[in-house]
Amino acid sequence: MPVAVLASLAAGVCFAVAGVLQQRAASARPDEETLSLRLLGQLVRDRIWRYGIALAVLAYGFQSLALAFGPLSLVQPLIVTELVFAVPLSARLYRMRLGPREWFGTLAVAVGLALALASARPHGGHPGAADPLAWLLLLGATCTLVCAALALSRLLSGPWRASAVALAGGVVMGTQSVLLAATVGRLRHGFDAVFSAWQTYALVVASLGGLLLIQSAFQQGPLAASLTVIDATEPVVAVTVGMVVFGEAVQVGWPVTVVTAVGLVLV
Numbered sequence: 001m002p003v004a005v006l007a008s009l010a011a012g013v014c015f016a017v018a019g020v021l022q023q024r025a026a027s028a029r030p031d032e033e034t035l036s037l038r039l040l041g042q043l044v045r046d047r048i049w050r051y052g053i054a055l056a057v058l059a060y061g062f063q064s065l066a067l068a069f070g071p072l073s074l075v076q077p078l079i080v081t082e083l084v085f086a087v088p089l090s091a092r093l094y095r096m097r098l099g100p101r102e103w104f105g106t107l108a109v110a111v112g113l114a115l116a117l118a119s120a121r122p123h124g125g126h127p128g129a130a131d132p133l134a135w136l137l138l139l140g141a142t143c144t145l146v147c148a149a150l151a152l153s154r155l156l157s158g159p160w161r162a163s164a165v166a167l168a169g170g171v172v173m174g175t176q177s178v179l180l181a182a183t184v185g186r187l188r189h190g191f192d193a194v195f196s197a198w199q200t201y202a203l204v205v206a207s208l209g210g211l212l213l214i215q216s217a218f219q220q221g222p223l224a225a226s227l228t229v230i231d232a233t234e235p236v237v238a239v240t241v242g243m244v245v246f247g248e249a250v251q252v253g254w255p256v257t258v259v260t261a262v263g264l265v266l267v
Contacts, residue, residue, distance in 0.1 A: 004070025007062045008078035014059035016085035019218075019227055020093060021052030026218035034216045035150070035165075043215060060180075067184045071242075080231045083110040090223040109228050134245045139202075142175045146213075162221030166229040169213035173230065174237025176206040178245065 025046040026039070033039040043049045066075045087106045091097070146168045153164035179199050186193040186200075194200055217226040 001070055001074075004066045004068075004074060005078060007066035007069070008075045009081060011059045011062035011066060012079045012081040013085060014055045014062060015079065016082035016089065018052045018055035018059060019082065019086050019223065020090045021048050021055070022215065023090065023218035023223045023226070024093065025049035025052065026215045029219050031219075034219055035212065037212070039215060039219065040212060063177075064180065064184055067181050068187070077235060080110055080235060083228060083231055086227055087224050106224065106228070109232060135199075138175065138178070138241055138245055142171055145171045159221040159225035162217050162219075162225040163229045165213060165220055166217035166226035167233055169210055169217055169226075170230040170233025171237055172206055172210040172213055174234040175241065176203060176210050177234065177238040178241045179203040179206055181242075181246070 022043075025043055025048045029039055029042055033042065063075065063079065066078075083106055149164050149168035149171065153161050153168070156164055179202050182199045183194060183197070183203055186197055214226070214230065217230070220226070
């Protein structure tokens with residue numbers, strides 16, 4: 001368990017710096033590139049963005065290590081500590097001053113999520129126990145939520161549009177975390193078991209789709225408008241799916257959920 005905790009915290013720090021670097025590069029791109037592969041094609045040529053991606057890859061390495069030693073519902077709340085680092089770092093980079101409202105909102109989201117997920121007390125569950133119907137329902141629900149969020153984003157502008165696109169990205173990345181957990185679980189049976197499973201290839205597709213959505217969200221508005229939504233959505237999706245698909249048992253109280261919701265509104 002200590003390995004899972006340390007690896008999760010390391011992943012959170014790497015994700016924070018990676019998010020700041022990626023948002024800085026993406027925000028410089030024109031709006032017409034939003035949600036297009038052209039956006040990724042242009043960002044690949046940006047050195048700062050590549051540094052951000054390198055840190056994100058390192059973060060996923062730490063996340064995989066954490067998942068190998070701890071349950072999904074423990075790893076995700078520790079990773080959301082990236083908010084505590086990312087938002088102040090972004091503000092300093094752009095020479096912006098965070099007021100009490102922004103600080104309280106950021107801390108409320110981070111602390112609320114961490115408390116909500118830590119108090120879940122996960123136990124039981126096994127990635128290999130999921131049946132095909134459960135996976136099919138998961139993929140269908142993911143596509144439906146993503147389409148709804150993107151449709152909503154077309155009606156909005158500025159930070160609100162960034163938040164709507166980030167919502168779609170958070171849903172995809174939450175599903176990606178579940179696919180990653182299933183893939184890591186198969187590593188114990190060798191690489192043949194990993195590359196013969198469809199979840200491994202779905203993981204690649206979800207990672208690329210999530211990358212495009214997140215970069216588009218970064219492009220549309222400030223980091224606080226996108227990263228807080230991503231960090232709130234991703235663990236909720238991951239833990240919910242962990243319960244439904246993997247059979248994990250959790251307990252979540254309403255007070256910490258209220259703290260998280262208040263933080264999102266304030267940010």
